[in-house]
Every structure is written in C-alpha cells, then in structure tokens.
Amino acid sequence: MNLHEYQAKRLFAEHGVPIPDGKVASSPAEARQIARELGGRVVVKSQVHVGGRGKAGGIGLANTPDEAEAQAARILGMDIKGYKVRRVLVDQQAPGIKQEIYLAVLIDRAARRPMIMASAAGGMDIEEVAATTPEKILTVHIEPALGVRGYQATYLASAMDLPRELWRDFHKIVASLYACFQANDASLTEINPLVITGEGKLLALDGKMSIDDNALSRQTRLAEMRDTDEEPPAEREARLSGINFIQLEGNIGCMVNGAGLAMTTMDVIKLFGGDPANFLDIGGGAKAEQVTTALRLILSDPNVKAVLINIFGGITRGDEVARGIIEALAQIDTAVPLIVRLAGTNAKEGMEILAEAKMETAVTLSDAAQKAVAAAKRGAS
Amino acid sequence: MSILVDKNTRLLVQGITGREGTFHTNQMIAYGTNVVGGVTPSKGGQWFEGDDKRVPIFDTVKSAVEATGANASIIFVPARFAVDAIYEAADAGVDLIVCLTEHIPVLDMIAARAYLETRRITLVGPNCPGLLTPGQAKVGIIPGNIAMPGNVGVVSKSGTLTYEVVDALTRRGIGQTTCVGIGGDPISGVSFIDVLQLFEDDPETEQIIMIGEIGGNAEEQAAAYIARNMTKRVTSFIAGRTAPPGRRMGHAGAIVEGGSGTADGKIVALRQAGVTVADHPDQIVDLIG
Numbered sequence: 001m002n003l004h005e006y007q008a009k010r011l012f013a014e015h016g017v018p019i020p021d022g023k024v025a026s027s028p029a030e031a032r033q034i035a036r037e038l039g040g041r042v043v044v045k046s047q048v049h050v051g052g053r054g055k056a057g058g059i060g061l062a063n064t065p066d067e068a069e070a071q072a073a074r075i076l077g078m079d080i081k082g083y084k085v086r087r088v089l090v091d092q093q094a095p096g097i098k099q100e101i102y103l104a105v106l107i108d109r110a111a112r113r114p115m116i117m118a119s120a121a122g123g124m125d126i127e128e129v130a131a132t133t134p135e136k137i138l139t140v141h142i143e144p145a146l147g148v149r150g151y152q153a154t155y156l157a158s159a160m161d162l163p164r165e166l167w168r169d170f171h172k173i174v175a176s177l178y179a180c181f182q183a184n185d186a187s188l189t190e191i192n193p194l195v196i197t198g199e200g201k202l203l204a205l206d207g208k209m210s211i212d213d214n215a216l217s218r219q220t221r222l223a224e225m226r227d228t229d230e231e232p233p234a235e236r237e238a239r240l241s242g243i244n245f246i247q248l249e250g251n252i253g254c255m256v257n258g259a260g261l262a263m264t265t266m267d268v269i270k271l272f273g274g275d276p277a278n279f280l281d282i283g284g285g286a287k288a289e290q291v292t293t294a295l296r297l298i299l300s301d302p303n304v305k306a307v308l309i310n311i312f313g314g315i316t317r318g319d320e321v322a323r324g325i326i327e328a329l330a331q332i333d334t335a336v337p338l339i340v341r342l343a344g345t346n347a348k349e350g351m352e353i354l355a356e357a358k359m360e361t362a363v364t365l366s367d368a369a370q371k372a373v374a375a376a377k378r379g380a381s
Numbered sequence: 382m383s384i385l386v387d388k389n390t391r392l393l394v395q396g397i398t399g400r401e402g403t404f405h406t407n408q409m410i411a412y413g414t415n416v417v418g419g420v421t422p423s424k425g426g427q428w429f430e431g432d433d434k435r436v437p438i439f440d441t442v443k444s445a446v447e448a449t450g451a452n453a454s455i456i457f458v459p460a461r462f463a464v465d466a467i468y469e470a471a472d473a474g475v476d477l478i479v480c481l482t483e484h485i486p487v488l489d490m491i492a493a494r495a496y497l498e499t500r501r502i503t504l505v506g507p508n509c510p511g512l513l514t515p516g517q518a519k520v521g522i523i524p525g526n527i528a529m530p531g532n533v534g535v536v537s538k539s540g541t542l543t544y545e546v547v548d549a550l551t552r553r554g555i556g557q558t559t560c561v562g563i564g565g566d567p568i569s570g571v572s573f574i575d576v577l578q579l580f581e582d583d584p585e586t587e588q589i590i591m592i593g594e595i596g597g598n599a600e601e602q603a604a605a606y607i608a609r610n611m612t613k614r615v616t617s618f619i620a621g622r623t624a625p626p627g628r629r630m631g632h633a634g635a636i637v638e639g640g641s642g643t644a645d646g647k648i649v650a651l652r653q654a655g656v657t658v659a660d661h662p663d664q665i666v667d668l669i670g
Binding site: 107109110112113114143144145182185187212214215217218246248256257258259260261263264266267268270271276279311312313314316343344345364365366 | 408460461484485486487488491492494495510522523524527537538539540541542544545548549565567568592594595597598599602618620621622623624625660661662663
C-alpha cells in the first residue's frame with residue numbers, strides 16, 4: 001500500500017526526520033488559510049499516488065496566501081496520469097536550496113536485507129543518474145539484528161562529500177528513516193530530495209512510503225490511511241474479499257487461482273489471439289463465497305464477452321469452486337458464456353457438479369483458452 | 382534418487398488440527414508420506430484421527446522431534462504465528478522446514494532468513510506449495526495424482542502453475558524426480574540456484590524445468606548460475622509476459638532492478654545462458670521430449 005507524501009512525511013517526522021511545516025488542504029480557501037498561518041511563502045503540492053507530479057504541473061510555488069489559493073484552485077481537480085487531485089499539501093518554502101540529496105531505505109530481494117541507498121545527485125532526475133552514472137548511487141546493507149551502524153552513515157556522508165558540519169544531522173536522519181521503515185513495516189521509505197537549505201540545514205522536502213500489505217493487519221493505524229478514492233471500486237471490493245483483481249482492457253474475463261497461473265492464463269489467451277479483461281487471483285483455499293464475488297466482479301464489466309475459469313486445485317478444492325460457480329449463476333443472470341477448467345484437488349467432484357449444470361468445460365489450459373477466445377469472438381460479432 | 386524429500390522423510394505437521402492442516406495431512410498420508418507427528422500448542426497428548434492413520438499430537442516441535450525422530454516439518458499455521466513456527470522448528474533441530482503460509486510480513490522473513498543462515502537448515506517457502514517426490518513423499522499440497530516418478534526435476538516460484546506443468550509432463554508420460562515449489566515471496570528460503578544445484582548433483586535427475594515469473598531478479602541470477610555451473614539441460618517458462626506494468630511508486634525499485642524484473646528481460650537472460658524458454662506451459666513437454 002502506498003502512502004501520500006503528507007502521510008509519509010508525518011511518519012518520518014515522528015521518527016525525527018526534519019520536514020517543512022505544512023498542512024493538507026482540500027479546498028483553495030483552506031490552502032489560503034494554511035499559507036497565511038505559514039507566513040505566505042509556500043509550495044502547493046498535489047497528493048496523488050503517482051510520480052512525476054512536478055513535471056505534470058502538479059506543484060506550484062506561492063509567495064502570498066492569495067497566490068496559494070490560486071495555485072490550489074489550479075491544482076485541485078487536475079488529472080495527473082489518470083489520478084484526480086483531491087488534496088494538496090501546503091508546505092512552507094525551504095529557505096533556499098544548495099543541494100539535493102537522495103536517501104532511501106528499501107528491501108534488496110537479492111541480498112535478503114534492507115538496504116540504504118543514497119546519492120549526492122538527488123532530485124527529479126535520480127533514475128537518469130542511476131541509469132547513466134550508477135557509481136553515483138551508494139548502497140549499504142543493513143544486518144537486521146544490528147540495525148544501521150554509525151560507520152555506515154559516516155561512509156555515506158563521506159562518499160557523498162557532505163559538508164562535515166552536517167554529518168551529525170545526517171547520521172540522525174539515516175537512523176530515523178530506518179527506524180521509521182522498521183516500525184511501520186515499510187517496503188520503501190524515500191526522501192527525494194533531502195536538501196541542504198540556504199541556512200545550511202538538512203530538510204526532507206519530499207517523501208514516499210510504501211507499506212507491506214502483509215503487515216497491515218498489525219499496522220492498523222496505517223491501514224486506516226489507505227486512500228480509497230484512488231482505488232477503483234471493483235478493485236476495492238475485491239481486496240476486501242481477499243481477491244487480487246486488476247481491471248484491464250480486453251473482453252475475456254479470467255478467474256484463476258494463484259498469481260503465476262493467473263498471469264499464465266492471460267499470456268495463453270493472448271497467444272491464441274484473445275485479450276484478457278482482467279487479472280484475477282482468487283487466492284489459496286478460496287471458498288464458494290469468494291468465487292461468487294469474483295464472478296460478479298468479472299461480469300460487472302460490460303466489455304466481457306466470455307469468462308475463462310481456470311482452477312488447478314491444491315489448497316483450493318475443485319468441488320468448492322464448482323459450487324461457487326453454480327451459486328453465483330443462481331444470483332447473477334448472465335448470457336456470457338463460461339468456460340471452466342478444473343484440475344487437481346477434488347477436480348473430479350467439481351467437474352461432476354459442473355457437468356450436471358451443463359457447463360462448457362476443458363481439460364487443458366490451451367484448450368480452455370482457445371474455447372474462450374472462440375466464445376468471445378462469437379459474442380463480439 | 383531425488384532431492385530434499387524421499388522415503389526417509391519423517392514429517393511433522395505444525396498446525397495439524399487446523400482446517401487446511403487436517404485436510405492436507407490426510408492427503409499426504411494417503412500419498413504414502415511418513416507423517417510421524419503433529420504439533421498444536423495446547424493439544425499435546427491428543428491424537429490426530431486421520432482417514433488412514435492415527436498421528437500423535439504434541440504441544441511443541443521440540444517434544445515432537447524427541448518422541449518421533451522427525452527430520453522435517455511442514456507449517457500450516459496462520460500468518461501471524463507462522464514465523465514463530467519457523468523459529469521453533471529450527472530450534473528443535475529438523476533438517477528441512479517447509480512453510481506453506483502466505484501473507485507473512487517481509488521484515489519478519491528477513492529476520493528469520495538471517496537466523497536460518499547461521500544454521501544448517503533448509504527452508505522451502507513461505508507461500509509455496511511444498512515438494513513432491515513422486516512415489517515417495519509429498520510434503521505440501523501439490524496434488525499427488527498429477528505426478529509420476531521419472532527423471533525430470535521441476536522447480537517453480539509459482540504454486541498452481543507448477544501443477545499445470547507437472548500435469549502436462551505426466552500426461553505425456555514424462556516422470557519427475559522431485560517437484561519443488563520455492564514460493565514467490567520477496568524473501569524466501571531456498572532459491573532457484575539452491576535447487577538447481579541439488580538437481581545438478583542428483584544422479585537420477587537428467588534435466589530440469591524451471592518456472593519463473595515477473596518481478597525480482599531470481600531468474601536472471603539463475604541464468605548466470607546455469608551458464609557457469611550447470612551441465613544438465615534446463616528448460617524454462619516465465620509467467621507474466623502480458624501483465625500490465627505495476628503502478629510503481631518511488632524510484633528505488635527502478636534503480637535497484639534496472640531493466641531486469643520484466644518477463645522479456647528474464648527470457649533474454651535465460652536464452653543467453655542456453656536455456657530453452659517455452660511460449661506457454663503446454664509447450665514445455667514438446668521442448669523437452
């Protein structure tokens with residue numbers, strides 16, 4: 001789960017990272033009031049879960065409360081890469097910027113450790129820096145039992161050639177950012193840029209943070225921070241039912257158990273000339289109720305001309321899935337053809353249930369995909 | 382021969398009295414796996430009344446190992462207790478831990494993984510379907526009836542996709558030495574490389590099928606390992622060629638993984654290492670035949 005900048009920076013600050021004074025506004029009048037409280041010179045920043053806000057015009061400087069109001073009026077409601085701006089963060093402007101630094105804590109899957117990444121060449125073009133001059137990106141791995149050690153922060157400060165008078169503060173920020181990462185079960189805490197201000201102080205101007213979805217059950221405060229406005233309603237309903245669902249553009253609905261098999265089912269549909277309408281993984285051990293929800297989600301998309309259900313049972317049992325399909329069809333009136341393929345645990349029982357209901361079945365994935373592609377073509381013509 | 386599990390595996394089931402634990406313990410016993418005990422805290426002294434076998438239940442893994450001589454443990458425990466179950470099995474001295482549980486927080490797995498590195502214990506998973514050595518032992522939930530003994534080693538990140546491939550092999554009369562589902566979580570136990578090495582050293586395994594998916598760079602690392610160290614033929618399939626790019630946030634992922642992580646990047650790396658990559662799972666059997 002991704003947090004907004006204002007949420008991330010608030011969490012950073014709780015752990016001791018210096019951030020600008022600021023508040024969130026959802027109307028131009030509110031932005032004006034906040035700007036007045038902050039002394040007028042502010043930056044108004046759209047809060048959307050997408051990068052490149054600045055380049056898209058989603059960030060504006062204001063030197064008076066009037067200007068802040070005008071900037072907020074311009075930015076609120078903007079569409080940035082498909083995300084509508086509903087809130088802006090009004091932050092006090094930094095007193096001059098001498099240098100932009102990049103600092104992040106993330107998980108390095110290959111090393112199986114958290115890693116700190118830093119660069120003296122921070123700012124908007126950091127990906128470009130990484131691609132063209134990778135030597136400017138510094139990394140240190142964190143031993144989980146030890147946490148960040150002082151020498152590691154010293155190495156980063158020294159290799160980035162930070163002014164020595166800032167090393168103490170930099171140490172503190174590195175330790176704080178890592179503590180924030182740990183305490184909140186983050187998969188990413190990123191400050192870009194961490195600036196050296198005109199007054200020679202370090203200040204985190206922007207922040208990004210992603211939380212491990214698997215930890216949200218114990219991070220209840222963070223779970224409440226989820227911005228459901230940015231989640232398509234069907235995906236929200238799927239999430240609440242424990243279903244992994246992503247809406248796509250095609251016309252063949254897919255219901256599959258397991259992410260790998262779900263992706264493969266999409267791949268095979270494409271290979272046989274079809275176009276998947278969604279990615280849907282009903283998860284391990286899915287029960288009849290989830291199958292019903294999944295089928296309803298798929299059929300709520302008017303583009304869907306055929307549905308391919310591909311279940312290879314392990315924890316998930318074929319008979320449960322078959323019962324779920326029958327239950328779902330009793331509740332949902334649809335003319336869309338369903339092609340079902342069950343294999344593995346209790347598949348035989350499941351296929352018997354489906355055969356009684358006179359449903360179209362398939363033995364192999366290729367066979368199922370070809371039948372679904374043919375059915376979708378018939379439905380579209 | 383086979384790898385990791387066979388007739389000599391003496392298996393404990395942590396979480397034997399839960400819904401999934403009960404169902405799959407019966408399935409494992411029916412397959413012929415030597416399930417010697419179960420662990421459910423507070424139910425020690427009771428018996429698991431299986432369909433084909435009674436199994437003693439213990440309060441702790443330690444007491445279970447002492448009483449039964451178990452050398453492997455499988456974990457069917459809910460996510461919030463699963464990491465503790467891994468530590469408990471490690472401390473009780475089993476050689477192999479197979480964790481099926483999904484949704485374990487990644488920072489918990491980082492710590493557990495670091496702890497296991499200090500010991501000689503093999504962890505498979507979490508969030509995996511376990512292992513199956515056809516005709517000998519099923520430690521997990523891979524349906525037994527889709528596999529048959531033979532000379533192909535199968536290793537996969539994905540659960541159900543593994544079944545798909547194993548089923549296709551068996552229908553074509555091509556048997557398997559061992560099928561290993563390593564799980565697709567960001568941090569897990571044995572990697573592709575660990576399992577490839579075991580298959581390379583196993584005299585019965587003649588060739589290997591490796592099933593990967595988008596994300597991370599385990600397939601790229603495996604490709605480099607295959608080019609340097611493997612003499613046996615490897616055939617692969619990578620899931621997610623048509624998956625839409627995820628909504629990525631922040632720059633860190635892109636900086637770390639660069640061009641890798643995509644299906645195309647993985648396929649190119651594998652082909653350069655001499656691996657044959659199939660377009661769809663049913664094609665694998667044609668390629669290895």
